[in-house]
Amino acid sequence: MSDFSVATSDVLVIGGGLIGLSIAWHLADYGIHATVLERGSIGSGASGAATGLLAPVTASGRFGHMVDFGLESLRYYSDFLSILREETQLQIALQTEGLLRVAIDKGAESMLSKFDTWPHAKALEMVRLTASEALSIAPYLSPEVRGAVISPLERQINPRTLLACLQKSCLMRGITILENTKVLSIGVSRGSDSKRATTVHTENGNYSVGALVIATGAWSADLGKSLGYPLPISPNKGQVLTALPATTPHNVRFTVYANHSYIIPGEDNALILGSASANCGFDARPTLKGITDIVASTAQMMPGILDAELQHTWCGLRPATPDYFPILGRLQMCQNVFVATGHYKNGILLTPITGKVIASEIISGDVSPLITNYRPDRFSTSN
Ligand SMILES: Cc1cc2nc3c(=O)[nH]c(=O)nc-3n(C[C@H](O)[C@H](O)[C@H](O)COP(=O)(O)OP(=O)(O)OC[C@H]3O[C@@H](n4cnc5c(N)ncnc54)[C@H](O)[C@@H]3O)c2cc1C
Incomplete structure (x- = not known):
């Protein structure tokens, strides 16, 4: 269990993008009705501008733990959307035709030739296609295409529809969303070996803190400074x-x-x-x-x-972030502060899983094995 008590209304989530909303939404599964503080309107940051590819292998460009994390989120997406649909009665769909990764130069062609060694190709049911096979299913492709891989399970979602659904569902779950409420600074008290966030100062007044989540996307560095903690975003x-x-x-x-x-x-x-x-x-x-x-x-x-x-x-x-991996989890020097930021090009893909694992860490103190590579303290010099 966490070493602080989480009362039902004293979790503050700063940032009303998909990541902040998903954390607040998952906290409601534990009976916690968080307050989301958003300086503009919901989705006014990257979440409202994204294209919504859910492509852990094709778009992330990396193999390894980041792909595992993305795959876990992709698997969880359908359950997550079913609940959202049921709660809100809004329509939200995944684009289901899949993704065609094409090789248009020699480098990409040689990458495709190693397709058999891609560790996640099987899990995603990917199939290698010759150029003529690719052109036969997608005649709009350039005749210069040298080959392709079809990835039927990688998908796409409209992030603006997801924002609307998640916002409605959050409100139905008793979460308070305060727009036009910019957080200016965070007040802390010092104990013998760690700090604790006590107050959040906003343009519209102060809020006392039980637990605090920083989910402010590209703007997270300033709040890190306010805590005296590096958030290199x-x-x-x-x-x-x-x-x-x-x-x-x-x-x-x-x-x-x-x-x-x-x-x-x-x-x-x-x-x-x-x-x-x-x-x-x-x-x-x-x-x-x-x-x-x-x-x-x-x-x-x-x-x-x-x-x-x-x-x-x-x-x-x-x-x-400097290593292009997200920053996820509790700050060691400030035990009631959690960070969920730095999702770079994968934040829409990682929305469901981030909400799930961060809410669970806030409630239980347990760190999911999926996020051990993304701890905030990897950038702390005192570590
Ligand atoms: C053009 C584009 C295309 C993309 N395409 C994809 C894609 O295909 N697939 C994919 O998975 N990802 C994609 N992404 C990445 C994805 O959009 C981000 O990783 C994700 O939206 C990050 O979500 P977030 O909630 O952390 O940040 P944001 O959505 O930026 O939310 C942060 C929120 O915090 C608020 N805020 C900031 N400071 C304060 C403060 N002091 N007080 C109160 N509120 C504050 C901001 O106003 C903002 O609303 C794309 C991004 C862009 C820009």
């Missing part, structure tokens, strides 16, 4: 655009992915194209460079995209 700008293809309805069935670029069949006949990535501080303006990069890389996979009509473009700030 920096913003990574992601830009996406939507385009309306010349033919209606379009025939794009699969999400197509190559070299960190992708084309997702979206709603209302739109295609979602992403995503440019840049480290330029908190500047979240869409740029022409972002658009041209996305268009150039996606046109290599699907040349027909050049005839599509540009519809919208937008940006969001992904929370990045």
